[in-house]
Amino acid sequence: MGTRLTLPDWNALAAQADETVPLLETALLIARDEYPDLDADLYDTVLQSHAEHLRPEIDAIDAWPLKMAAINRHLFDELGYSGNHDEYYDPRNSYLNEVFERRLGNPISLAMVQMEVARRLGVPLDGVSFPGHFLVRLPVDDGILVMDPFNGGRPLGADELRERAKPHLGGDAPDDSTLLQILDPATHRAILIRVLRNLHGVYAERDEWDRAARCADRVLKLVPDQAEALRDRGLAYLKMDYAHGARHDLTRYLHVAPEAPDADAMRERLVELSAGKSRMH
Structure with missing residues (x-):
């Protein structure tokens, strides 16, 4: 038997340093609010099976970008994880248990699946709290490789990133230093807050005020x-x-x-x- 996945206590998270806030466990804790019977171990096992399937192939590859291409191919092409373009604001896109079950998600939930699989394989993939769509980033020899989890992990060049950022920066394209700043790795706490804010927005739009209040309350558990x-x-x-x-x-x-x-x-x-x-x- 493997070790059981222990979900954190909401009341303990505020005191934890950013780097020790567990991403998968807290994301499943968020899902447990909506799905009280959620079996966290099941989804940990799913992730582990994705990683173990890939391990021989990844270990045989030297370059990070090629390792990442193999991970993306398995997740998006073979397993069929994809961005839910048709029902982008369906709350199920934000709950990791539903993402594993339906293989459908939004940019941030798919990024979390990507990051968890990559990290189990020793590939240092980070999230990027990019304006608009959440992205992921990987260190490469001459800088960083930025990818779009919502679109099959497609790599994004600097020009496309500038275009994507423009509407969120008053119509101005960011210069190099601003773009690099935007592409800083997001902390686990920042990622989880963005998940909760997305959910809050969906529930407020639907006039589901008890759920909207709960999402805001959970943000306050992370950052009083x-x-x-x-x-x-x-x-x-x-x-x-x-x-x-x-x-x-x-x-x-x-x-x-x-x-x-x-x-x-x-x-x-x-x-x-x-x-x-x-x-x-």
């Missing part, structure tokens, strides 16, 4: 007092008619981010909440 998550949870509580929670979070938000662009709007919400409270008595 994260301003956006305080605001998002407060607004979700407001939609759920949980006035006390909304008042607490929005007050805290204004304390943490007094100069935020929406600070005045949030102050108005708090005034309305207080007026509602005085009417009730």
Whole structure:
């Protein structure tokens, strides 16, 4: 019997250093919120079988890019993992158990599968919190190889990366140093926060405010007092008619981010909440 995969405790994650926050385990912990009976060991075994199938081939290859090409070929061509282009905002694309079951995901969940398989094979693949679509990066002799997990792990050149970044930078193409900065490896904590923010956006769009609040709450387990998550949870509580929670979070938000662009709007919400409270008595 292999070792069992132990999922972390939500309340212990905030105190952990970025480099020790476990990616796979915490991603499965996020999925367990939605799928309480999730068997974490099963998905660890699936990943391990992907890696073991590849190991002889990968060990026989010297160059990182060629190792990575073999990993991508197995995951995307042979096993059929692919980006869910038809239903991009389906929440199942963000839950790793569903990604393993359906072989469908969004850029960040597919990147996590890629990264976990690569790392088990000694290939140092990192995530990149690129604006728009999440990407992955691999060190190569003369720099880095950047790939798109949502599109079969396709390599992306500097010109295409600049074009992709432009809409998120006010229409300006980033210069070399800005592009390199954007391509910095993302910490596990940053990756997990992005997963939760994606889910929050999907649930808010669907008016599923209990789930939206839960996603913001989980961000706060990773980074207490994260301003956006305080605001998002407060607004979700407001939609759920949980006035006390909304008042607490929005007050805290204004304390943490007094100069935020929406600070005045949030102050108005708090005034309305207080007026509602005085009417009730």
